[in-house]
Amino acid sequence: MSIPNSRRIVSGVALLAAALVFAASSAQATVIDLTTLNAEGTSNGAIFQQGDFSSAGTGFIDPFLRVQNNGTEQGFNTSHTPPPLDDKAGNFTRDVLFSEFMTTAVTIGGTNYFRLGLDIDQSNPTTLSLVTLQIYTAPTGGLATLSDLTSQGTLRYQMAPTDSVLLDASLSSGSGSGDMFLYVPVSAFAGTLSTVFVYLYCLFGDEAHPSNSGPEEWSLVVNPIPEASTFFPIVGLFAAVFSTQFIRRRQQQRISK
Numbered sequence: 711m712s713i714p715n716s717r718r719i720v721s722g723v724a725l726l727a728a729a730l731v732f733a734a735s736s737a738q739a740t741v742i743d744l745t746t747l748n749a750e751g752t753s754n755g756a757i758f759q760q761g762d763f764s765s766a767g768t769g770f771i772d773p774f775l776r777v778q779n780n781g782t783e784q785g786f787n788t789s790h791t792p793p794p795l796d797d798k799a800g801n802f803t804r805d806v807l808f809s810e811f812m813t814t815a816v817t818i819g820g821t822n823y824f825r826l827g828l829d830i831d832q833s834n835p836t837t838l839s840l841v842t843l844q845i846y847t848a849p850t851g852g853l854a855t856l857s858d859l860t861s862q863g864t865l866r867y868q869m870a871p872t873d874s875v876l877l878d879a880s881l882s883s884g885s886g887s888g889d890m891f892l893y894v895p896v897s898a899f900a901g902t903l904s905t906v907f908v909y910l911y912c913l914f915g916d917e918a919h920p921s922n923s924g925p926e927e928w929s930l931v932v933n934p935i936p937e938a939s940t941f942f943p944i945v946g947l948f949a950a951v952f953s954t955q956f957i958r959r960r961q962q963q964r965i966s967k
Contacts, residue, residue, distance in 0.1 A: 740870070744890060745837060745878040753873040755895045757818070760881060763827055763888030763931070770932040771827060771888070772810070773802035775910055778925035782915035784842075786859055787908075787928070790852045798925045805851035806930070809904035813932045815896060823893035825931045826910075830889050831924030832879040838921055840875040842913035844868040845894060851907045859909055867898045876919060891931065 742751030742758050750759040763771050776798040777785035785797040789805040797803050814825045832838050846863030853859050869875075875890070882889050910928055915921040 740873045742873060742875045745876055745881070747881055751875075753869045753875075754867065755898070756867060756869070757823065757891075757893040758875050759891045759893070760877075761827075761888060761891045762882045763829070763929075770930075772930040772932055773927050774804055774806045774930060775912075775928040776800065776802050776925040777912065777914065779915075779921060781920045781922075782841075782913065783921050783926070784911070784913040786853075786856070786911040788851070788853050790854045794855055802927060806908045806910075807904065808847065808899070808902050808906050808908050810930060811899075811908050812904065814930050816893070816933065818893060822896040824896060824899075825933075826892040826894065827888050827929040827931045828877075828890040828892060829882075829887070829927045829929070830877050830879050830914075831926065832921070833923040835919075835922070836878055836880040837919045838877050838879065838914055838926070839916045839919035840869075840877060840912065840914055841916055842869065842871075842911070843875075843892075844911045845898075846909045846911070847899065847902055847906045848909060849906055853909065856911070859911065863909055866902075867894050874916070888929075 742753060743749060744751070744758060744760040746760070748760055750757060752758070775785065775787035777783045777796045778798045779796040783796040785793070785795040785803075787803060787806055788794065788797070789803075791799075793799050793803055811824055816823055816825050828840075830838050844865060845867040846859055846865055848859070848863040850862065853862065877889055879889060912926075912928070914926055
């Protein structure tokens with residue numbers, strides 16, 4: 711017996727719906743697992759790499775955002791007072807100019823990246839999930855709310871919404887030593903002026919891997935002057951201007967940890 715056309719159409723729609731549900735559920739399970747030494751993965755062109763700042767010989771570590779809460783925590787770097795969301799007030803949550811961002815440029819496999827560092831502070835259990843990551847540029851500093859950021863900023867990079875990153879604080883040599891390097895493609899910032907501001911928004915913690923201890927801290931991983939000036943001729947000038955400031959901030963960080 712032949713199947714009526716109407717039934718064939720219904721069956722086809724049902725199969726398509728089932729396929730879409732399966733594809734969606736599979737996409738939601740994408741995890742960049744950095745719970746082993748030197749593990750790495752990619753999302754939307756950025757590289758996420760397990761790493762310890764203290765042993766990598768990377769130059770200056772310049773903090774610009776700390777977020778802290780139990781369970782889940784979110785925030786973005788700004789010099790606004792009081793700080794928004796779960797930002798932790800202090801010297802290490804602040805505005806960042808694109809001229810500073812430029813001092814982190816490195817080349818990997820022929821592609822230029824900006825290099826950031828993440829230091830997480832977790833007790834038992836020591837794992838933590840990075841759920842959302844977005845980077846914006848905006849003409850003004852000191853933005854006060856997430857609505858200000860999304861309405862006034864230009865989204866330059868975001869981790870794929872179906873991706874997450876699983877981190878393990880026990881792999882590093884302790885708080886302040888770092889847990890992950892993030893390499894964001896320079897091409898995502900094409901046409902950006904050195905005088906605009908860069909904002910990083912992040913969301914940590916899910917049901918399986920919640921935040922449970924001290925602050926999570928993002929930093930610029932700043933190159934020595936010769937390496938930085940290889941990628942942007944103007945960077946050498948910025949590195950010279952800011953180098954004393956970077957050293958002072960790193961010393962303050964070690965004292966405060």
